[in-house]
Amino acid sequence: MGQGGEPRRVRAHDGELGAAVARAQEGDEAAFAVAYRLVQPALLGYLRGLVGNDAEDVASDAWLEIARDLGRFKGDGAGFRGWTATIARHRALDHLRRQKVRPRSSALEQDVLELPGPQSTHDQALESISTEAALELVGGLPRDQAEAVLLRVIVGLDAPSAARVLGKRPGAVRTAAYRGLKRLAKQLGVQGVTDDGPRTLGESK
Secondary structure, three states: OOOOOHHHHHHHOHHHHHHHHHHHHOOOHHHHHHHHHHHHHHHHHHHHHHHHHHHHHHHHHHHHHHHHHHHHOOOOHHHHHHHHHHHHHHHHHHHHHHOOOOOOOOOOOOOOOOOOOOHHHHHHHHHHOOHHHHHHHHOOOOHHHHHHHHHHHHOOOOHHHHHHHHOOOHHHHHHHHHHHHHHHHHHHOOOOOOOOOOOOOOOOO
16 A cells, blocks of 8 residues: 555645745755655646646746746745746647647536545545546546645645635535545545535535
8 A cells, every 4th residue: 555645745844944944045956856856756747637648848848937936935845845836837828729639528517515525535545546547537637626626635735725726615626636636536446535525505605
């Protein structure tokens, strides 16, 4: 089993990452390389979920922008992960537009009322899923659910940080992540995931 709990492992490096970013902002190139090594695997996984085999190219574009704008970043290690994910997402969407590939749209608009689901669903699905399994399975999810799950599982962001990346309300992202994780949990055969999740759709606007 052994690959569960990915977000906690990512977050465990936030102290080291924050220190590396601070040194990199003072011009320490070795520190920038440390920050890159800590962030790149998760960022690449997130981009692979968005643009498939073009992830490496999009990541390169994103890192050029990250390096260029590093002096403007303010925050800690967790904040840096969210900031880099936002930049990577913008580059991915630019890439998709250039390729004239329409991203998958959700069958239902997921901009719903703030209705948190049982925490056990998130915990059990997150503990059971590996990075590889997430990338394989999220392809079948509606795009908003897929992005919410990628940001939670692979990048390791909490719901408010993921909401900032996606430009949505935290409640909408929590609901999308809940529904995506519940669907993944079913596919993974996770026991104890209940059906009493969010049911009532709110108005889109």
